[in-house]
Amino acid sequence: MHEYSLAMDLMESVLAAAAENNASVVNHISVKVGKIAHVNPTQLEFCLKSIGEGTIAENAEYSFEYIEPEIQCACGYFGKPNETEDSLDMLEYLVSLVCPLCGKNVEVIGGTELVVDSIDID
CATH class of the missing domain: 3.30.2320.50 (hypothetical protein PF0899 fold)
Structure with missing residues (x-):
């Protein structure tokens, strides 16, 4: 723990x-x-x-x-990620984070x- x-x-x-x-x-x-x-x-x-x-x-x-959570994308997007299913575990959630504008991988900044x-x- x-x-x-x-x-x-x-x-x-x-x-x-x-x-x-x-x-x-x-x-x-x-x-x-x-x-x-x-x-x-x-x-x-x-x-x-x-x-x-x-x-x-x-x-x-x-x-x-x-x-x-807050994300930032190379395309200029800054904000909240799209909602995902609550059933996802943390690793699946983090891997599934993509930009809601361009669909590319993002950087988690918050x-x-x-x-x-x-x-x-x-």
Whole structure:
């Protein structure tokens, strides 16, 4: 489960930001997750809570927001890919991404992010 190592990095960032701002408690952590980032928010939250035990983030609440994929094509197209079937697995989905204008392969430029969007501290 790679979510644990991702959660470690996120929690380090949260605790560093809290320390820089002389916080005594972290109340809420908001995380943005790219839809094609290969991250399960439920598992990530479990890991964050586990890692946060014994820290000022021990009782923090979490919220997760998905970031939609964005693509860019050599023909000049920039935007969202065409919708595909939800039954596709991630690899099939990424391979199936083509430009809605010209039909050529595209570069994925968004939707793979995993970032702490905000933290609420006291």
